[in-house]
Every structure is written in C-alpha cells, then in structure tokens.
Amino acid sequence: MSLARKTGGYSGYNEYKANEISTVSQVKLIVMLFDGAIRFLGVAMDNMTPRKYDVVNNHIIKAQDIITELLLSLNMEEGQEVANNLLSLYIYLKKRLLEANMKKDKAIIQECVKILNELKSSWEELEKKEAGQGQNAPVRPTGISITG
Template sequence: MSLARKTGASAYNEYKANEISTVSQIKLIVMLFDGAIRFLGVAKDNMTPRKYDVVNANIIKTQDIITELLLSLNMEEGKEVANNLLSLYIYLKKRLLEANMRKDKAIIEECIKILGELKHSWEDLEKKEPQAPSQSAGSRPTGISITG
C-alpha cells in the first residue's frame, strides 16, 4: 500500500511540475495568488478552534508566496506598476506579520481582500494576453518576471 501511495504522490508531483512549467507567466502569478488566498483561508478557519500552529504555518506559506512575488518584480521594466506592486507586497507582508503575532482574523480578511483584487487584475490581464504557442520547457526563462 505504501508503494502505491508513493507512486500516486510521485505521479501527482510530476503532473504539477509539468503544469507549472508549461503555463504562462501571468497564469503562474494567478496560481500564486490562488495559493496565498487558500492558505489564508485555512489560517482564518483555524483561528476559531484556536489551532494556532495551523494558523502560523499557513500565514508563513502566504508570506513566502508574497516574498516570491516581491523578488520577481522587474523594477526597471515595470516602472510605476512594479513600484505600486512593491508597495502592496511590503504592506501585505507587514500586515501578515501583525496578523500572525496578534492572531487577528480581521487582518487576515483584509489581506485576503487585497490578494483577491490583485488576482482579479492579473486574471483580467491574462484574458487580454494574446495566446502564444506554448514554449518548450528548455527555452523558457527561469523564474518569473513581473514587468507590469
């Protein structure tokens, strides 16, 4: 049974890695926002039964996602948009730190709202993006570059 689980988990991980390596940069950003919102939802849901270890772990996962988004900003090409995103990401990181220290559900809800609005904006941008033929994994640049 254990071997079957490992094989299933291994196949799933391979599938997810392939999915991530073949999506557009904008779709990848939308997926990151989805993950951040999902993790904060788990954190918020676990505040009432006071499972603070779960709250802490999920807030940290969200902070890690925001750090990735922050580090991927291309400040030279993105100009004003990148600067605005930088400010928002720094604000979110600060608020998440406060939410984690205080275990404050209202701050988490505020962050979910901001992340939802950002996700919606990226989804709108994704709809406007021309559908280019998918790149092979070998020719794809590493990391994500948010240029605005």
C-alpha cells in the first residue's frame, strides 16, 4: 500500500476531528481531554500484564501531555481559587504518573484515573448547566482558556 493511500484515509478523519473540536464549547473540549487521558491510561494498564512496557510508557506520556495542556490552559487571574486548586491537582497527577511510569505501577495509574474521573464528572456537570442556559446566556469564567 502506498504512503499516499495510507495518509489519504486519515486526512478526511483528521478534518472531521478538527472540525468537531473547533465547534465544541471549551467545557466540552475539557471533558474530551479528560476522556482521552482516561482512555490512554486504560491502555497503559491493559498492557502491563503482558509486559508491553513500550506501550505502557507511550500511553502514560500521552496522558501526561493532556494534563500538561490542561495545566497550561488555566487562567490564574480569572480562575483564582478554582484555578489554583486545579493547578495543584494537575501537578500532583503529573508527578504520580511519572512515578507510575518509572515503577510500572498499576495502582498509581488507577489512583490517577479515579481523580481524572472525578474531575471529568465535575466538568460534565458544568457542561449540563451550560447547555441548560442556552447559547445566548453569559458564560461564567471557568479559569481555563483553550484558545490558542
């Protein structure tokens, strides 16, 4: 199979995903990021038993990258206490995932997944409230900005 054929199939998908991401609210995007991190950590845990440590390493790093994006998107001025609390949680998660990756410790990853699921649930609640207000309602600052 030629390289053009391989990339051709993905270009439509990439366009679709880029369009999907560009048209969702910031809150929905944050929920999607949590979903991704949780999914990557699930793959990492699944590959610990057959000892595919290269796969474990890559997926933990992908989850860490997502957490880094969430951390960098914090608006410390507008978010104040909420942003500070999220900053502390994200730093803690990054530290624990680094430990999990070095030790290949499934229990640490499970702890991080639990925290990520709780954070995701909170953002989903905010997303429901935002959807209930309608699109014309003023959006309350969340302390996070996903704009480039």
